[in-house]
Amino acid sequence: MNLARAMGVPAPRFISYGEPPPDYHDIYAMPSILMTRLPGTELDRLEPDEVDLNVIREDLVAILASMRRFASPWDDAVCGVDGGGIYGPLIPWVPLPPFMNEAMFYDSIGRLGGLSRTRQSEPDLAAAIEAFFALPPHAIVFTHGDLQKHNIMVGDDGHICGIFDWEAAAWLPEYWEVSIVALLHGNRWGAFLNETVTSKVYDAEVQGNRAMYCLLGDSLQ
Template identity: 30%
Template sequence: MGILLKLWLLFPQRIRLWAYQLLVRVGLRLYGPTTSFSCFRLPFNLYAKAGYGVDVHEANALRFISQHVAGPLPSLVDVIPYPRFENGMFIVMTRLPGKPLALGLWDMSPEQRSLLASDLKRIIDQMRSIPPPQTGPKICAVDGGPVLCYRVCVDRVGPFETEADFYQWLSDRLVLEEQDRLKAFAKPVHSKTHPIYLTHNDFSPQNILVDENGRLTGLVDWACLSWFPQYWEWTRSYYAKESYGPWREMMDKIFGRYEEELAVEQELWKYTSPW
């Protein structure tokens, strides 16, 4: 942390918040809106997040990942309570270069996608080398709090003491008429105990930044960072991406395949609403 930033963080929170809100207005004039209602590009190579669902767990996730994983990841600059939203926080982070992979995935050659998969795997391997907490909930955010996963719910849920508790919660949200059938279908997977790994949990082409050659320049949006079963990052990366053939090939190279778990997840997706 530079000396100027250390001095800036000594200012009262209300003054810093006022300054950041001013920078949001300047950024909207200079750069226009982003694709997210809660994300704003600021001058000085910064981004801000503020709005519904932006909370202290997201700030803790950003702090945790930047301290434990080396690579092109955003760094937390400041976090301030934001009373406009219940439990809201105003988060300021560093900006990373590049454009979203979603804009050019289908134009990349197989060789470019293979190199990008290698870039991403280096980050994922670091994440998976971090041991999960030995006490407390098994399925939880990095601060032990509730998880955010848009595959299961648009709001934070849990935490869950065990993997089995998580599966029970998933099963209870299934369409009532199909619950018994689906529970029986999922039992071979849901009765297993999988290794627990640190999971980005929103691994998608929108959150991967690349340069003009398709090489990785950033992995962003860490709001969903949590501890989940080993297969979850891979099956989650398939969620709602039925037509994303090149993307799925990359995910297979990074994570391997979990056929039995994917079959269960794909059936559950049909009868689960995150709303």
């Protein structure tokens, strides 16, 4: 969160992090984060006539551009914010280790999902995934990783005033921010990001991620 704030993104300020003590055996106990409060209302709680999507689009374009102006300190590695492991949608629940490049990242996801075993059982989907993996390399950029409407706060003036829930943030391929939200058919917000915010620049990647989700979904979050 603090890295996002340093980039000019309206994010909460991180204050502290805590975990239950080792001898605390409640299976529902989870780590907790203390952060500053964001103003506004969650975007998914607003009625359509309360939101100007043109304003939201302009704000998101500016926010994503601000995030992408900063080069990764880890070169071409696909990794966490601190250079460590990554997790989130379309990544197995157990965090993946950092990868030296995008190709190694894809290879790991394919192996974990059993892509080699499904070439005979689902040849069309397998072919779509392999075509997706064969696309030219992408820039590795700072990514929120779960840019859903419920993670976006809108102020009284109609502008985005905060983005929170940065647990999936990482240095990821540039299309990831859009395709991870747009991978499910019928997701109107995902379609908005793909078609309106980024003008379908990553449409091939969205289609590839959809195929990967259909084929490998049981192995992923």
